[in-house]
Amino acid sequence: MSVEISEKMKVIESTILYNCEIRPNYFRMGFECSYVSKAKPGQFLSISINGVEKNMPIRRPFTIYKIMGDKVEIIYKVKGKGTKLFTKLKKGDKINILGPLGNTFEIVKNSNSLVIGRGAGLATLANLGSSLKDAGCKVTTIASFRDESVNFIDDFIKGFSDKLIVVTDEDSSSDLKNVRKIIDEVKPDVIYCSGSKRIARLLQKLDYKSYVSLEERMGCGLGACVTCSVMTRTGYKRVCKDGPAFDVKEVIL
Amino acid sequence: MNTSVNIGSLKLRNPIMNASGTFGLDEYDKYIDFSKIGALVAKSVTRNPKQGNRPPRIVEVDSGVLNCVGLQNTGVLDFVENKIPKLRKIDTNIIVSISNHSVEDFKASAQMLDKVDGAAGYEINVSCPNVEEGGKTFGQSSEQTYNVVRTVRDIIKAPIIVKLTPNVTDIVPIAKAAVEAGADGLTVANTYIGMAVDLDTKKPVLGNIIGGLSGAAVKPLTLRLVYNIHKALDIPIVASGGVYTAGDALEYLLVGATAVQVGTANFIKPDIMTDIVEGIKKFMIEKNIEDINDFIGSLIK
Numbered sequence: 268m269s270v271e272i273s274e275k276m277k278v279i280e281s282t283i284l285y286n287c288e289i290r291p292n293y294f295r296m297g298f299e300c301s302y303v304s305k306a307k308p309g310q311f312l313s314i315s316i317n318g319v320e321k322n323m324p325i326r327r328p329f330t331i332y333k334i335m336g337d338k339v340e341i342i343y344k345v346k347g348k349g350t351k352l353f354t355k356l357k358k359g360d361k362i363n364i365l366g367p368l369g370n371t372f373e374i375v376k377n378s379n380s381l382v383i384g385r386g387a388g389l390a391t392l393a394n395l396g397s398s399l400k401d402a403g404c405k406v407t408t409i410a411s412f413r414d415e416s417v418n419f420i421d422d423f424i425k426g427f428s429d430k431l432i433v434v435t436d437e438d439s440s441s442d443l444k445n446v447r448k449i450i451d452e453v454k455p456d457v458i459y460c461s462g463s464k465r466i467a468r469l470l471q472k473l474d475y476k477s478y479v480s481l482e483e484r485m486g487c488g489l490g491a492c493v494t495c496s497v498m499t500r501t502g503y504k505r506v507c508k509d510g511p512a513f514d515v516k517e518v519i520l
Numbered sequence: 521m522n523t524s525v526n527i528g529s530l531k532l533r534n535p536i537m538n539a540s541g542t543f544g545l546d547e548y549d550k551y552i553d554f555s556k557i558g559a560l561v562a563k564s565v566t567r568n569p570k571q572g573n574r575p576p577r578i579v580e581v582d583s584g585v586l587n588c589v590g591l592q593n594t595g596v597l598d599f600v601e602n603k604i605p606k607l608r609k610i611d612t613n614i615i616v617s618i619s620n621h622s623v624e625d626f627k628a629s630a631q632m633l634d635k636v637d638g639a640a641g642y643e644i645n646v647s648c649p650n651v652e653e654g655g656k657t658f659g660q661s662s663e664q665t666y667n668v669v670r671t672v673r674d675i676i677k678a679p680i681i682v683k684l685t686p687n688v689t690d691i692v693p694i695a696k697a698a699v700e701a702g703a704d705g706l707t708v709a710n711t712y713i714g715m716a717v718d719l720d721t722k723k724p725v726l727g728n729i730i731g732g733l734s735g736a737a738v739k740p741l742t743l744r745l746v747y748n749i750h751k752a753l754d755i756p757i758v759a760s761g762g763v764y765t766a767g768d769a770l771e772y773l774l775v776g777a778t779a780v781q782v783g784t785a786n787f788i789k790p791d792i793m794t795d796i797v798e799g800i801k802k803f804m805i806e807k808n809i810e811d812i813n814d815f816i817g818s819l820i821k
Contacts, residue, residue, distance in 0.1 A: 278790065278791070325784070326788065484575070484576045487542065488787070489548065492587070494578035494587055503571060503572060
């Protein structure tokens with residue numbers, strides 16, 4: 268096992284098991300990490316390559332896709348310089364993990380839950396979806412993609428979804444009118460969304476209890492540098508510490 | 521082996537402390553043993569609460585980081601009531617950082633802080649715009665720097681360190697003004713103003729358009745500032761800029777810094793400061809240095 272945890276420090280060196288492109292610009296990376304396997308749904312990991320690397324001054328936050336015993340999997344989309352560097356990592360390479368960090372989603376046992384994920388935002392909600400299923404919830408999943416070429420739905424997502432609805436921009440099924448129609452048909456007790464401000468704004472207008480997982484550029488990941496702030500009804504809040512999960516009606520998008 | 525250094529009457533067990541705003545008691549408690557660093561510098565506090573700038577507030581650039589937090593804090597009253605009591609409990613020097621937009625607000629903040637006497641020392645951040653003088657940064661004028669430092673000096677008896685801005689044509693006269701106003705030390709330096717743009721959106725990346733550059737990219741620039749000030753003035757210098765390793769810290773000590781701040785590197789490894797302290801000790805053993813003070817400023821020209 269390559270996991271070392273000292274009493275004070277919760278920065279963990281981990282070994283990559285696989286890191287492959289599953290769809291254009293979407294990567295699936297797995298690594299050994301028994302410590303992280305205790306992560307709660309919605310929490311994230313702050314990952315760096317090779318520890319102190321001056322050419323990559325800050326870590327990158329990734330949400331957890333799936334926990335399988337001692338193994339953890341993330342699905343990430345290439346967005347900039349940092350994530351591009353991650354795509355170069357190969358089996359056996361080391362990464363350095365800080366986390367799990369952040370808060371968690373509220374789960375209402377045995378509820379009728381609706382998970383709405385757009386693009387990589389669907390990966391953010393997968394660990395939650397699985398926990399919802401374990402908590403006896405009826406899970407409906409709306410998976411929104413630009414087009415079929417980036418649809419990365421696998422058996423894991425199918426496994427926790429009692430009903431799975433794929434919508435795309437290609438056939439206009441991802442437009443807000445249709446998403447709203449589906450929501451009203453499901454009549455969920457709780458909605459969880461990620462990856463689309465458009466959908467989050469829609470949920471702000473609707474009368475359902477809704478949570479959103481937010482993303483922002485991050486510094487320390489621990490709450491000290493207040494760079495990942497998002498505006499809420501009660502002032503700026505930190506995505507890394509007060510979030511990433513927020514009541515959708517509390518945030519100003 | 522002696523690693524302790526002095527900044528005025530402030531005695532540090534070793535020369536390593538954090539840069540203000542990159543580190544915090546509550547957030548880092550789980551990751552680092554505070555008793556192993558020379559001091560903890562609190563996040564800058566202003567007279568009134570400040571909301572800060574609109575996001576995004578941070579972006580990584582080549583070998584560095586740009587940020588535009590905008591001094592978000594809950595104000596000096598909240599700091600005195602809720603933060604100082606907690607900070608007092610930890611086993612290291614607490615340095616309280618004060619920032620403001622007018623001399624009057626510096627005065628009021630200093631008065632409130634002096635009353636509770638919770639800090640081993642104070643850092644005066646003069647890298648903010650003076651609204652009374654058309655928004656020009658205090659630290660870009662010798663006269664304004666003098667006014668701020670003198671005002672705080674008249675109130676606070678504890679050691680005062682003035683954190684200078686590097687965004688000036690010549691930093692030495694400003695450093696001199698701070699010393700003449702009664703500073704016990706100088707932090708050299710704050711971040712370098714810069715910006716980043718996005719070719720796809722054609723927009724600035726940061727919410728505030730411009731931000732401050734920190735990280736490895738600034739180290740040679742700040743090294744030269746420390747060198748220049750050390751040559752010109754007999755004042756303890758706290759170097760701040762791109763320190764990731766013991767080697768980086770030692771370079772600053774070599775050119776004349778008495779202590780060193782670690783900022784951006786805390787984002788990479790939350791306990792990096794204790795690694796740096798250990799690295800300095802190892803270097804001292806290897807090079808047969810009995811007292812770190814013998815190494816400080818020992819650059820051979």
